[in-house]
Structure formats: C-alpha cells, structure tokens
Amino acid sequence: MTDRPDSPESEDSAEIAEVRRLLADARHVDPMPDDVATRMDAVLAGLRDTADAAPAARPHPPAAEVIPIAADRRRRAAGLLVAAAAIVVGGVVIAPHVHVGSSGSSAATAAEDNSGASSEFGDTGNSNKQALTPQAIQGGKAHLRNGRLVVRPQHFSADALAGRRLLNETSTNMATGGTSCLAVPQSASTVPAEYQLAPAALVYRHVEGSSQVVDLYICGNPRPVRSTTLPAP
Amino acid sequence: MNDEEPTDAELLAAHVAGDPDAFARLFTRHRDRLWAVALRTMGNPHDAADGLQDGLISAYRRAESFRGDAAVTTWLHRVVVNACLDRIRAAKVRRTEALPDDLDEPGGRGSVRTATGDREDPEQAAIADDRRRALLAALATLPAEQRAALVLVDMEGYAVAEVAVMLDCAEGTVKSRCARGRERLARLLRDRLAATGPPGDPAHPEPDAAATRPIPVPPKPTPTSSNAGEGGAP
Numbered sequence: 001m002t003d004r005p006d007s008p009e010s011e012d013s014a015e016i017a018e019v020r021r022l023l024a025d026a027r028h029v030d031p032m033p034d035d036v037a038t039r040m041d042a043v044l045a046g047l048r049d050t051a052d053a054a055p056a057a058r059p060h061p062p063a064a065e066v067i068p069i070a071a072d073r074r075r076r077a078a079g080l081l082v083a084a085a086a087i088v089v090g091g092v093v094i095a096p097h098v099h100v101g102s103s104g105s106s107a108a109t110a111a112e113d114n115s116g117a118s119s120e121f122g123d124t125g126n127s128n129k130q131a132l133t134p135q136a137i138q139g140g141k142a143h144l145r146n147g148r149l150v151v152r153p154q155h156f157s158a159d160a161l162a163g164r165r166l167l168n169e170t171s172t173n174m175a176t177g178g179t180s181c182l183a184v185p186q187s188a189s190t191v192p193a194e195y196q197l198a199p200a201a202l203v204y205r206h207v208e209g210s211s212q213v214v215d216l217y218i219c220g221n222p223r224p225v226r227s228t229t230l231p232a233p
Numbered sequence: 234m235n236d237e238e239p240t241d242a243e244l245l246a247a248h249v250a251g252d253p254d255a256f257a258r259l260f261t262r263h264r265d266r267l268w269a270v271a272l273r274t275m276g277n278p279h280d281a282a283d284g285l286q287d288g289l290i291s292a293y294r295r296a297e298s299f300r301g302d303a304a305v306t307t308w309l310h311r312v313v314v315n316a317c318l319d320r321i322r323a324a325k326v327r328r329t330e331a332l333p334d335d336l337d338e339p340g341g342r343g344s345v346r347t348a349t350g351d352r353e354d355p356e357q358a359a360i361a362d363d364r365r366r367a368l369l370a371a372l373a374t375l376p377a378e379q380r381a382a383l384v385l386v387d388m389e390g391y392a393v394a395e396v397a398v399m400l401d402c403a404e405g406t407v408k409s410r411c412a413r414g415r416e417r418l419a420r421l422l423r424d425r426l427a428a429t430g431p432p433g434d435p436a437h438p439e440p441d442a443a444a445t446r447p448i449p450v451p452p453k454p455t456p457t458s459s460n461a462g463e464g465g466a467p
Contacts, residue, residue, distance in 0.1 A: 015419045018426050022368045023387035023418075025361070028269040036268065036282045043286055044257045044369050196286055225279065 001094035038220030039198060070122065142166050148194040151216060157228045160214040163191040163202045164233065195225070207232045241305035249296050256293055263306055266389070267313050273384040274317045276373045284320045288313030303398045304455075311399040314381055366424065371421040380413040380415035385412050 032040070137210045142162040143150040149166065151159045168187055189204040198218050207212040215224035239247070239255075241262070247255035260267075267288070271281040292312040299308050372380055378400070386407065387397045393411075397404040419426060 015423075016415050019368075019415045019418045019422065020387050022364060022422070023372075023383060024390070026273075026365045027388045028272050028366050030269075031265045032268040033278070036278070036285070037264070038284060040260070040264065040286065040289060041257075043289055044260065044293070045288065048253050083290075102403075105400075196290060198286070216343050221282075223279070225283065 021156055035221050035223075039218050043196065043198045046194070046199070050197065061224065116170060137191065145194055148192045151193045151195045151200065151226075153196065153226075156216070156226050157230070160202055160216075160228055161230055163193065164212075164214070165228065167191055167204065168233065200225075242301065245296055245299055245305050248293075256296065256429060259305070259309075260289060260292075263309055267309060270384055270389060271313055271317050272311060273369075273388055274314060274371070274377070274381050275321070276369075280320065280324075281317070281463055282315035285313060288311070288316035291316055295437075303395075307398050310385070311401065314385070314399055318377050367422060367425055367439065368418070371418050374421065375414050375417060379410045379417070382407050382410035383414045383418075387415075 031037075142159070142165070149159065149163050152162075186208070188202075191202045191204070193200040193202045193216065195216060195218060200218045202215055202217045203217060203224070205215070211229045212232055213227065213229050216226040217223075218225050239258075241259060244255045244259040244262075248259065268281065268285060269290070271285040272278060275281040275284050288309075292309055299305065305310075350362070372383065375383070381400060382396060384392045385399060386393060391399070393407050394405050396407045400407060
C-alpha cells in the first residue's frame with residue numbers, strides 16, 4: 001500500500017498534481033468513532049452467537065445453506081395454510097407486506113425464527129415487557145429471533161408495520177419505556193429488534209395527523225440508522 | 234508455538250476453522266483503515282457505518298472464499314468497498330448523493346486534523362480545512378466507482394495493482410477511473426486551484442484570500458425513508 005500508481009503523466013499537470021495532493025491531505029486518519037466501534041462489536045457478537053447456536057450455519061460447510069426443495073415446499077404450503085386460515089377466521093385483510101412463501105429464504109427464516117424465539121423480550125431488562133406470543137407472530141407475520149423482531153434492510157417499512165401490529169396485538173404497556181440499550185421516553189413505544197444481526201429497537205413515535213414516524217436504533221448508537229413514516233393506525 | 238502475533242492469514246484460517254475470537258481480532262486490527270475507506274467512499278458516517286457493517290458480515294460469512302491470492306487486508310478492503318458500492322447503487326434510485334460527512338460540522342470532526350497540523354496558525358488551518366471540505370464536496374459528486382478508485386489510490390496510497398484486486402477490475406480500468414476522476418475534480422475545483430497555484434509545501438499552503446472562497450456545494454439531500462438523517466436519541 002505504499003507506492004503511487006504509475007503516472008502517465010505527461011498529463012499529470014500541475015493542476016492534476018494539486019488535486020492528488022489535496023486528496024492525499026484529505027485522508028481520514030482518525031480511528032473509528034466509539035459509537036461505530038460499539039456497533040461493530042455488537043454485530044460481531046451477534047455473528048458469533050449465531051455461529052454458536054447453529055454450528056451448521058458456519059461458513060465452512062457451504063452445503064448447509066442450501067435449503068432442500070421439499071422442505072421449502074412444505075414451509076410454503078404451511079405458510080399459505082396459515083394465511084388462508086387467518087383470512088377465513090378473522091376476516092383479516094393481509095397487507096401487501098406479508099411475504100407468505102414469497103421466497104425460500106424468508107420462509108426458512110420465519111421457520112428458524114419461530115423455532116428459536118424465546119418467550120420473552122430477550123434481555124431488555126424491562127419488567128413491563130411481556131412475551132411476544134405466537135398469536136402475535138402469526139397475525140403480524142413478524143419474524144422473531146430470540147424474542148426480537150428481525151428487521152430486514154430491504155423490507156424496513158414492512159417490518160416496521162409488522163412490529164406495530166405486534167405492538168397492538170399485545171398489551172400496550174409491554175413496549176413503552178426503554179429497552180436495555182435505549183433510554184426511551186414513556187411517550188414512545190418500542191419493540192426490541194434485530195437489524196443485520198445487531199441488537200436494535202424500533203421506536204414508534206406519537207401519531208401525528210395521519211402518519212407515524214418509526215425510527216430504528218442500533219444498540220450503542222445514539223442516532224437512528226433507519227427511519228420511515230407509516231400511515232396512522 | 235511462539236509469542237508472536239498471528240498473521241492476518243492465520244487469524245482468518247483460525248476463524249474458518251471455528252475459532253470464535255479470531256475474526257474479531259482480525260477486524261479490530263484493520264478496522265480504522267476500513268472505516269476510513271468506507272467513510273470517504275460513502276461520504277457520510279451513517280452510510281459508512283452501514284456499508285462497513287455489510288462488509289463485516291459478508292467477510293465473516295465468506296471467509297472460506299478467501300483463497301490466499303492476495304493479502305488478507307486487500308481482501309477485506311475488497312469486501313468492504315464492494316459492500317459500500319452496492320449500497321450506493323441500491324440507494325441511487327431513492328435519493329441523491331450524500332454530502333461529505335463533515336461539511337456541516339467543521340469543528341469537532343477528527344478528520345479536520347488530517348489536513349492541518351497543530352503547529353499551524355488558525356488562519357492557515359482554516360484555509361486548509363476549507364480546501365479539504367471543498368475537495369470532499371467535489372469528490373461526493375463523482376460516480377461511485379471513480380470515487381472509490383481515488384479514495385484507494387490517492388487517499389489511502391494503495392498501488393494500482395492492489396486496487397485492481399480490491400475493485401475486481403483491470404489495472405487499466407483503475408487508472409482510467411482515477412484519471413477521469415482527477416480531471417473532473419480539477420474542473421470542479423479550478424477556481425480554487427488557480428488561486429492556489431502550483432503545489433508548494435503541502436503542510437504550509439500560502440494564505441490566499443481567494444482560496445477561501447467556497448466552491449458551490451450541492452444542496453443537502455432531503456432525508457428519505459430509507460436512511461435516517463439527524464435526530465437525537467429517543
């Protein structure tokens with residue numbers, strides 16, 4: 001990482017040389033900020049925990065990530081049955097964000113999450129919090145892992161919506177106040193979450209007019225890393 | 234077994250073999266440089282942290298794909314830069330390019346110190362800082378691939394051949410991206426460069442009133458639903 005590229009460099013005029021000097025001067029030399037380092041440490045810890053919990057998911061056996069087609073088909077069928085039952089019994093209109101059997105990976109994730117979900121809100125340390133019930137999971141199509149709502153980067157709004165449904169379906173005092181890593185005012189509601197394997201929290205702001213802002217915080221980071229606006233419930 | 238620190242390759246091999254702490258040690262060893270590259274490539278700390286996290290997860294899970302053709306650090310940079318570029322491409326349709334991280338916070342940003350030494354007087358420090366900010370603003374307007382090439386070659390000082398591995402392209406492509414990027418920066422900064430004149434002592438640029446004139450800075454992008462902007466802790 002030492003030598004400079006070969007300069008062609010008849011065209012390496014004084015102007016270009018000055019640009020290169022400015023670029024070199026603009027090199028960022030400070031260490032990684034503490035909040036980012038904390039976040040990366042949390043991600044690493046999550047990765048390690050995942051590997052410990054499911055050794056087969058470690059990177060060395062690539063075949064372990066392949067989902068057998070038959071199992072995938074069974075999961076899809078089960079998901080479709082659940083969705084159909086929800087429509088018939090509850091007359092529920094399933095929102096577009098519900099991904100029942102939309103892909104093998106999401107179906108597998110849901111199955112994995114359901115099997116691995118604990119009966120509590122993880123290690124939030126908030127005695128007010130109650131369990132995320134299977135009913136809530138089923139109705140909201142929330143993906144849970146260790147009691148935390150799995151928020152997918154590509155489906156952030158949909159998962160935030162699912163989290164709100166989860167919030168509504170359980171008692172309202174379950175998620176007001178704080179989580180173990182956030183100081184949340186009583187006026188906001190939170191749902192413990194997991195974002196890219198890092199412990200996180202979805203914070204549902206007060207409904208204003210016809211909309212509600214939802215922020216996603218990664219534990220250790222005082223600023224929201226994602227935000228979206230949902231229609232008011 | 235000796236007391237020497239394990240090499241990068243040894244740590245990566247240990248991770249693949251199941252050592253739960255090896256990857257964290259490897260990442261900690263290089264995280265500051267990876268952070269710098271992500272920050273300059275993405276242009277702001279929020280997106281940089283997202284890109285770095287993507288790269289971290291990808292490298293952790295794909296460690297077995299490392300074949301030893303290049304240095305481990307080259308491979309790590311490659312994974313992180315690609316993660317950043319993927320994010321930029323994905324965000325392109327949703328929002329405009331982000332501004333450099335420290336345009337709004339000139340005081341309190343550590344990177345200010347990268348261009349100014351403690352020994353400089355305040356006026357020279359201000360001028361140098363102003364130039365750096367103008368440079369970063371101009372850099373943010375470049376296509377992501379050009380920006381990444383310039384960050385790795387001209388900022389970080391990696392050899393073209395190494396950057397070619399990181400960016401998974403030919404050396405000639407790296408050179409042409411750098412050349413086009415520099416030309417574009419020169420155009421964007423022409424007034425400022427003309428005022429500055431030929432490069433002198435980099436640590437002590439001549440004070441010049443014209444040099445303090447800020448270059449036009451693109452308007453701050455409106456926050457979208459994809460990535461949060463500012464906001465205090467809840």
